Amino acid sequence: MIGVIPLASPMTLLVLGINHNTATVAVRERVAFAPELMQEALQQACVRAGLAEVAILSTCNRTEVYAVPERQPESVEGGEAPAAALCRWLCDYHGLRAEDLGPVLYCHADEAGVRHLMRVASGLDSLVLGEPQILGQIKSAYAVAQEAATLGTHLHRTFEEVFAVAKQVRTETAIGENPVSVAFAAVTLAQQIFSDIQQASALMIGAGRTIELVVQHLRQAGVRHIVVANRTLTNARELSRKYGVREVLLSDIPEVLESTDIVVSSTASQLPILGKGAVERALRARKHKPIFMVDLAVPRDIEAEVADLEDVYLYTVDDLRSVIDEGLRNRQEAAREAELIIEQGVEAFRRKQRGLGIVATLRSFREKSEQLRDAEVDKALRSLEKGGDPRDVVRELARLLTNKLLHAPSVQMKKASADGREELIHLAEQLFELEASNEASTAGEPARLRQP
DSSP, X not given: OOOOOOOSSTTOOEEEEEETTTSOHHHHHXXXXXXXXXXXXXXXXXXXXXXXXXXXXXXXXXXXXXXXXXXXXXXXXXXXXXHHHHHHHHHHHHTOOHHHHGGGOEEEEHHHHHHHHHHHHTTTTSSSTTOSHHHHHHHHHHHHHHXXXXXXXXXXXXXXXXXXXXXXXXXXXXXXXXXXSHHHHHHHHHHHXXXXXXXXXXXXXXXXHHHHHHHHHHHHTTOOEEEEEESSHHHHHHHHHHHOOEEEEGGGHHHHHTTOSEEEEOOOOSSOSBOHHHHHHXXXXXXXXXXXXXXXXXXXXXXXXXXXXXXXXXXXXXHHHHHHHHHHHHHHHHHHHHHHHHHHHHXXXXXXXXHHHTHHHHHHHHHHHHHXXXXXXXXXXXHHHTTOOHHHHHHHHHHHHHHHHHHHHHHHHHHHHHTTOHHHHHHHHHHTTEEXXXXXXXXXXXXXXXXX
């Protein structure tokens, strides 16, 4: 079981989770939450784990629970700590043993939790450094918690700060601009060649994992017309079901190629699938409108001679390697910049939280002062109704109100002085903008109000 983490207040952020760094896919898939059951899980977590607020992020690479406990952790004799209660619920919900899940769980509280959430939202804790999808997934988790009515003031304020910092990271650094995978690199290059990639049509040759990633990136870039060609239609139909692409056989490629702007190929074929002649015929039919091609296969799927054609931009996996290496270096530099932005965000969040801590005290102070004022004003009005001299009534009102407002602070400052608590005296001087001359201090006289 994870260790108990001390919390500073009943409204402290608690982050509990697993990710690709701590747990295998076999464990992660057992801790994943079904989207259709998420609202029910959120409401159950509040009841079973004693939470005031909760949101859950569940992706293929991580499951994290963001929670605000109803109470502070207690001693072992007094009750179960919030982190332990949340861990127990997580195990019970997924039918896992604590000894199986405990070793792969991480837990962050307070500012450490805010920092972790900011890093996750900015793509710094992702399998692919700087990947942009995670921010949208966190926003979705936030929205689901809102719908489930498990999101309160504290989590709402936390997520708003996290979203602002993540946006700043995306705006002020190049964390997501440089390709770091062959699939992403291929689509990034295509975006550089086509002024409006959304209007382009794409042909994918193969239906494996790499092609699926390319399809994902193309869809995210707004490409609507995608055809997947494969030796059999089984895998292609799976991509069609998931992403809405059109599936064809490899024998249909020459016909499809005539209306294709982007070609990405990744198969296990030992012989080229696309030859120079087929591409030449397609170019003639296209009236030499250029085609962008990326061959990710080894051995190559596209004949090397295709690169000699004027209207073809052909890249191999080796061509993309330099793009990926440079992109990774740029992202790592951007990540260092992002970490500084996140630390500034954590500090800003800390200051806001401290500011919120005094709100209740200030409200109480104002209410008490207004009660004293109203009571003295009522006395003054009664004196005027009885025919009292207005000038005398106003002077008496001011004198009594001043005395009552100063009574409690004066008593406490005298007590502090008698107890030798000089730090409270200095704090009072700062709080009320007072000046104490050396003579007055020596004589034990009260400090004087600083003149405006």
